[in-house]
Amino acid sequence: MSSQIKTSPSRPRKARDVQQWDRETDVAIVGFGGAGGCAAIEAADAGSSVIIFEVASASGGSTAMSSAEIYMGGSGGTRVQKACGFEDQTEDMVTYMMMSAGPQADEEKIRNYCENSQGHFEWLVDIGVPFKDSFHKERGIMCLTDDGLLVTGSEKAYPFAQQAEPCPRGHNLYVEGDNGGPLFMKIVTENVDRRDAISVEYETRALTLIVDDDDAVIGLVIRADQKELNVRARKGVILCAGGFVMNEEMVAKYAPMLAAGNTPIGNPGDTGTGIMMGMSVGGAAINMHEGFISIPYYPPASMTRGIVINDQSQRFINEDVYHGRLGAFVLRQQSERIYFILTVEQYADYERVSYMGAEVAGTGESVQELEEELGLREGTLQQTIKVYNEDCNKGEDTQCHKAAEWLEPLKPPLVALDITPGRGTFLPYFTLGGLDTLPTGEVVNPQRQQVPGLYAAGRTACGVVRTAAGYSSGMSVGDATFSGRLAGKQAAQRKDA
Amino acid sequence: MSSQIKTSPSRPRKARDVQQWDRETDVAIVGFGGAGGCAAIEAADAGSSVIIFEVASASGGSTAMSSAEIYMGGSGGTRVQKACGFEDQTEDMVTYMMMSAGPQADEEKIRNYCENSQGHFEWLVDIGVPFKDSFHKERGIMCLTDDGLLVTGSEKAYPFAQQAEPCPRGHNLYVEGDNGGPLFMKIVTENVDRRDAISVEYETRALTLIVDDDDAVIGLVIRADQKELNVRARKGVILCAGGFVMNEEMVAKYAPMLAAGNTPIGNPGDTGTGIMMGMSVGGAAINMHEGFISIPYYPPASMTRGIVINDQSQRFINEDVYHGRLGAFVLRQQSERIYFILTVEQYADYERVSYMGAEVAGTGESVQELEEELGLREGTLQQTIKVYNEDCNKGEDTQCHKAAEWLEPLKPPLVALDITPGRGTFLPYFTLGGLDTLPTGEVVNPQRQQVPGLYAAGRTACGVVRTAAGYSSGMSVGDATFSGRLAGKQAAQRKDA
Numbered sequence: 001m002s003s004q005i006k007t008s009p010s011r012p013r014k015a016r017d018v019q020q021w022d023r024e025t026d027v028a029i030v031g032f033g034g035a036g037g038c039a040a041i042e043a044a045d046a047g048s049s050v051i052i053f054e055v056a057s058a059s060g061g062s063t064a065m066s067s068a069e070i071y072m073g074g075s076g077g078t079r080v081q082k083a084c085g086f087e088d089q090t091e092d093m094v095t096y097m098m099m100s101a102g103p104q105a106d107e108e109k110i111r112n113y114c115e116n117s118q119g120h121f122e123w124l125v126d127i128g129v130p131f132k133d134s135f136h137k138e139r140g141i142m143c144l145t146d147d148g149l150l151v152t153g154s155e156k157a158y159p160f161a162q163q164a165e166p167c168p169r170g171h172n173l174y175v176e177g178d179n180g181g182p183l184f185m186k187i188v189t190e191n192v193d194r195r196d197a198i199s200v201e202y203e204t205r206a207l208t209l210i211v212d213d214d215d216a217v218i219g220l221v222i223r224a225d226q227k228e229l230n231v232r233a234r235k236g237v238i239l240c241a242g243g244f245v246m247n248e249e250m251v252a253k254y255a256p257m258l259a260a261g262n263t264p265i266g267n268p269g270d271t272g273t274g275i276m277m278g279m280s281v282g283g284a285a286i287n288m289h290e291g292f293i294s295i296p297y298y299p300p301a302s303m304t305r306g307i308v309i310n311d312q313s314q315r316f317i318n319e320d321v322y323h324g325r326l327g328a329f330v331l332r333q334q335s336e337r338i339y340f341i342l343t344v345e346q347y348a349d350y351e352r353v354s355y356m357g358a359e360v361a362g363t364g365e366s367v368q369e370l371e372e373e374l375g376l377r378e379g380t381l382q383q384t385i386k387v388y389n390e391d392c393n394k395g396e397d398t399q400c401h402k403a404a405e406w407l408e409p410l411k412p413p414l415v416a417l418d419i420t421p422g423r424g425t426f427l428p429y430f431t432l433g434g435l436d437t438l439p440t441g442e443v444v445n446p447q448r449q450q451v452p453g454l455y456a457a458g459r460t461a462c463g464v465v466r467t468a469a470g471y472s473s474g475m476s477v478g479d480a481t482f483s484g485r486l487a488g489k490q491a492a493q494r495k496d497a
Numbered sequence: 498m499s500s501q502i503k504t505s506p507s508r509p510r511k512a513r514d515v516q517q518w519d520r521e522t523d524v525a526i527v528g529f530g531g532a533g534g535c536a537a538i539e540a541a542d543a544g545s546s547v548i549i550f551e552v553a554s555a556s557g558g559s560t561a562m563s564s565a566e567i568y569m570g571g572s573g574g575t576r577v578q579k580a581c582g583f584e585d586q587t588e589d590m591v592t593y594m595m596m597s598a599g600p601q602a603d604e605e606k607i608r609n610y611c612e613n614s615q616g617h618f619e620w621l622v623d624i625g626v627p628f629k630d631s632f633h634k635e636r637g638i639m640c641l642t643d644d645g646l647l648v649t650g651s652e653k654a655y656p657f658a659q660q661a662e663p664c665p666r667g668h669n670l671y672v673e674g675d676n677g678g679p680l681f682m683k684i685v686t687e688n689v690d691r692r693d694a695i696s697v698e699y700e701t702r703a704l705t706l707i708v709d710d711d712d713a714v715i716g717l718v719i720r721a722d723q724k725e726l727n728v729r730a731r732k733g734v735i736l737c738a739g740g741f742v743m744n745e746e747m748v749a750k751y752a753p754m755l756a757a758g759n760t761p762i763g764n765p766g767d768t769g770t771g772i773m774m775g776m777s778v779g780g781a782a783i784n785m786h787e788g789f790i791s792i793p794y795y796p797p798a799s800m801t802r803g804i805v806i807n808d809q810s811q812r813f814i815n816e817d818v819y820h821g822r823l824g825a826f827v828l829r830q831q832s833e834r835i836y837f838i839l840t841v842e843q844y845a846d847y848e849r850v851s852y853m854g855a856e857v858a859g860t861g862e863s864v865q866e867l868e869e870e871l872g873l874r875e876g877t878l879q880q881t882i883k884v885y886n887e888d889c890n891k892g893e894d895t896q897c898h899k900a901a902e903w904l905e906p907l908k909p910p911l912v913a914l915d916i917t918p919g920r921g922t923f924l925p926y927f928t929l930g931g932l933d934t935l936p937t938g939e940v941v942n943p944q945r946q947q948v949p950g951l952y953a954a955g956r957t958a959c960g961v962v963r964t965a966a967g968y969s970s971g972m973s974v975g976d977a978t979f980s981g982r983l984a985g986k987q988a989a990q991r992k993d994a
Contacts, residue, residue, distance in 0.1 A: 010779060010942040014710070103753035159831075213511070250943070253783050253933070256600035276943045280779055282507060286750050289786035312896045314811045317831060332829035334656075334814060334897075377895045383880045398874045399809045400831075436750070445507040446747070446773045 009276040022229035033061015035458025035484035036240035037188035042488030044197040067142040068180035071474035073169040075118040083133035095164035100470030130174035139301035143172040153472025158401035217453035234496040236453040243431035243459035244272025254288035261429030274460035278435040288433030294327040300349035310335035313380035318402040328468035340417040347415040361418035441487025457483040506773040519726035530558020532955025532981035533737035534685035539985030541694040564639040565677035568971035570666040572615040580630035592661035597967030627671035636798035640669040650969025655898035714950035731993040740928040740956035741769025751785035758926030771957035775932040785930030791824040797846035807832035810877035815899040825965035837914040844912040858915035938984025954980040
C-alpha cells in the first residue's frame with residue numbers, strides 16, 4: 001500500500017517501513033553542484049564509498065550557471081593575491097566577513113572559513129582548478145577576462161574599508177568570458193568520475209530521508225525510472241540540493257523581501273527539498289528571510305560616479321558599494337521611485353555595456369529642469385547635487401562616504417534612470433537561508449544538538465554569507481565548495497550507524 | 498534509565514518509551530496567558546476535558562503584562578465603534594491588516610480575523626470583558642483613561658490612509674490607568690476556574706511532545722514537583738507558550754534585527770519552547786526574523802509635530818505613524834545618528850510626560866546653530882527645515898506625507914534628541930515569528946500538511962501580525978485571544994487519537 005502514501009520531503013520514512021535496501025553506500029549525497037561534488041571527492045579520498053544522486057541529467061547545479069568566482073584570502077594571501085602584490089591578513093578577512101554577515105554572523109564558521117581559505121585555494125589548485133596570477137583592475141560584476149583576481153565586494157567602500165583593510169579576494173578561473181562556472185564543474189566532475197569509490201546516479205530525485213527508531217538518519221528514498229528505491233547510507237546523508245529560490249511558495253513564506261525581485265538565480269532544482277528534508281528530521285532552518293537581491297548597475301564602472309536618489313531627492317547609499325548592497329538599501333526606502341542620476345557621458349557608457357534594463361525617466365539641460373521632469377519637489381534635487389558637487393570638489397563625500405576616487409561633480413546635462421523595483425530594471429535574487437550546521441557540516445536542531453547522520457552544505461545549509469547588504473561575489477561558491485569538502489570529510493570519518 | 502536522557506523540546510518522546518500515562522485529558526494546553534485561557538474556555542464549552550499546564554505560579558503570561566488593547570472592527574463596527582460614531586467596513590480592516598503584514602501576509606488568516614472580529618468582540622463581552630462606549634481622542638501608546646476605543650496604529654498615516662479608510666480599532670478595557678492586562682487575565686482566569694471541565698496545573702513545565710509511530714502528537718511530557726510525567730491528550734495539544742523574546746540565543750539566530758533593541762517585552766517563560774516543540778515534530782516555523790521594535794516617542798502627542806532625521810539631515814518617515822513603524826525605519830538607515838528635532842514648546846511637553854529616555858544632543862537659537870552643534874553638514878538641516886516649513890505653511894508634506902493635522906512650522910529655538918539605537922533611548926522589542934498554522938490553529942509542516950494532534954495559538958504561532966513596520970497596538974492580544982479560541986474549538990471537535 002506504500003504507493004498510496006505520498007512521499008514528501010517533509011515526512012521522513014521510518015526504517016521499519018523499509019522492505020528492502022535497494023542501494024548501500026557509506027555516504028549518500030543529494031545534489032551534484034559545487035558542494036556535492038567537493039563533498040564526494042573528500043569523502044572518497046577519506047576512504048568512503050559514495051553515491052551522488054542528482055535530479056538533473058548532468059552535474060552542474062547552480063555553480064555551473066554562476067561565474068564561479070571563489071572568495072578566498074587571508075594568511076598573508078593566496079598565491080594569486082601575492083603575485084598581484086596584495087598581502088591579505090586573516091583578521092581583515094574575518095572582520096569584513098563578520099560585518100557582511102550582520103548580527104546573525106556565525107563567527108565560528110567565518111573564522112574557520114578564513115583561517116582555512118589558503119588551504120582551500122591549494123586544494124582547488126590540486127584538483128586542477130586554474131587561476132592566473134593577474135589582477136583585473138576594473139570594477140565589474142564578473143570578470144570577462146581570464147585574470148585571476150578582482151575586487152568582488154564592498155571591501156573598498158564605507159563602512160567596510162574603515163574597519164578592515166581592503167583586499168581583493170574574488171578568485172576568477174583562468175578562462176575568457178563568463179565561463180568560470182562550466183569550467184569549474186567540468187573539473188570537479190572529472191575528479192568525481194576518476195574516483196572508483198564514487199558513483200553518480202543522474203535523473204534521480206531524492207524524495208525523503210529514512211530514520212531509525214532514534215530519529216538518526218540512516219538513508220534516503222529516491223525515485224529513479226519511476227520507481228521508489230531505498231538507499232542505505234551507513235555513515236550518513238549529505239544534503240547539497242541548493243536553496244529554495246525556485247519554490248515560489250517557500251520564497252513568499254520565508255523570504256518576503258525577495259518578492260521585489262524579478263529574476264530568480266539558480267537551477268530548476270533549487271526548490272528547497274533539501275532544506276525541507278532536513279527540517280523534517282528536526283534540523284533547524286535559519287536565516288530563511290535573507291537573500292541576495294541586487295540592482296546590477298555596473299559595469300560600466302563609471303556608473304559609480306553617478307548618484308542614486310529616492311523620491312525626496314535624497315541619496316541613501318554610497319554608490320561604490322557592491323551592487324547587492326545597493327539593492328538591499330533600495331528596498332529599505334519608503335519611496336515611490338528610485339533614480340540613478342548620471343551625466344550624459346556616463347549615460348553613453350551605460351547604453352554601451354549595461355544589462356540593467358533601466359529606462360530613462362527624465363533628462364535635463366539643468367538640474368532644475370531634471371528636477372521638474374522627474375516631478376521632484378522644487379529645490380530638492382538642486383540641493384542634493386549642490387552638496388554632492390561641493391563634496392566632490394573637496395574630495396570628501398560627507399553625506400554617504402563614497403570613496404574619493406569616485407567623486408566627480410555631476411555637470412548637466414543630466415540623465416535619470418528609473419531603477420524602481422517593479423519597473424523593468426533587472427533585479428536578480430537568490431536565497432541565503434538554510435539548515436543550521438556546525439562548521440563540520442553536521443546539521444543541528446534548534447537547540448544545536450546534532451541530528452545524527454545528517455550533513456548539509458552549499459545553499460541547503462546556512463553558511464558564512466548571510467545578508468543581501470553584505471554579499472560579495474564569490475562568497476556563495478566559496479562557501480559551497482568549502483562547506484561541501486568539510487561535510488564530506490566529516491561524514492567519512494563517522495562510525496557506521 | 499530515562500533520567501539520563503535529557504528531555505528537550507527539540508526531541509519528541511516516542512509513545513513506545515512511555516511507561517505509564519500520569520494524566521489523561523481530551524485537550525492539553527501549554528501556557529495560561531490570553532491564548533491558552535481562551536483556548537481552554539472554548540474547548541471546555543465544546544464538551545472537552547482540558548488541562549492547562551503553566552510554568553509560572555499563576556495565570557497571566559505576557560497578556561497580563563500588556564495593556565491588553567484588542568484590535569477589533571469591521572462588519573460595520575463593534576458596539577463601541579458604533580456608539581462612538583465610527584462605521585468600520587470589513588474590507589478597510591482587511592486592506593489595512595494586509596498592508597501591515599507586508600508581502601508575507603496570510604490573507605486567509607487575516608480575512609478570517611476581520612470577518613469574525615465583531616463576533617470576537619461579542620464573545621469577549623459575554624465572558625465579562627467590559628468596554629466603555631467612549632472614544633479616547635488623544636494620540637498615545639496606550640489609554641490611561643477608561644475609554645473604550647482609540648487609534649492604536651498607523652491607520653490615519655501614509656501610506657495606509659491612502660488605501661484604507663481609517664478607523665480606530667484599539668479596544669481598551671473599562672479600567673483606569675494601564676491596567677487592562679491584569680483585568681483581562683483576571684476575567685479569563687475566573688472563566689476558566691468556573692468550568693469544571695478545565696483543570697490548571699501551575700509551576701509545571703512542558704518538556705517535550707509525545708508522538709506515536711506515525712508522528713501524530715498524542716500527549717506531552719511535563720515536569721512538576723521535580724518529576725517527569727506523561728500526559729495523554731486524546732484530542733490534541735495546544736501550544737500557547739508565548740514567543741521567544743527571552744531566549745537570547747534564539748533571538749540572535751532567528752531575529753537579528755531585534756539585536757538593536759534594549760528591552761525585551763514579555764514574561765520570563767517566552768523562551769521559545771513552544772515553537773521548538775512544534776518544530777521537533779515537523780511543524781514549520783515562519784516569519785522568525787520579524788519582531789516589534791519601537792521607539793515609543795509619544796506621548797506627548799505634540800512630538801508628532803517634530804521631525805526625525807538621520808545624520809544627513811534627511812527625514813525618512815512621516816512622524817505620524819505608529820511608534821513601531823518609526824522604529825523599523827530608524828533601523829533601515831545607514832546613519833551614525835538619528836535625531837528627533839523639536840521646538841522648545843514641544844520639548845517642554847516631552848520633558849513632562851515622555852518615558853522614551855532620549856537625551857538632548859543639541860540645541861540652537863537658529864537652525865544653523867543646531868546644525869553646527871550636531872555636526873551636520875552645513876546647509877543640510879537648514880534645507881530640510883526650510884522645505885518642511887514651506888510644506889507646513891502650504892498644508893502638504895510633499896516629502897514624507899505626514900497628515901496635515903500635524904504640520905506646523907518648526908520655529909527656533911530648537912532642540913534635538915538623540916534617538917540613535919544603542920544610545921540610551923528606550924527600545925522595546927518582541928518576536929512575531931512562530932509556528933505556521935491554518936486559520937483553525939492546526940500546525941502545519943513546510944509543505945502545509947497538518948501535524949496531527951498539534952495546535953498553536955498566540956505568539957507560539959505566526960498569526961495575523963507579521964512586521965515591525967506594520968504593527969498596531971492590540972493586534973497581538975487580539976490575535977492571541979482569537980487564535981486561542983479557534984484552536985480550542987478545533988481541538989475539541991477532533992476525533993480522539
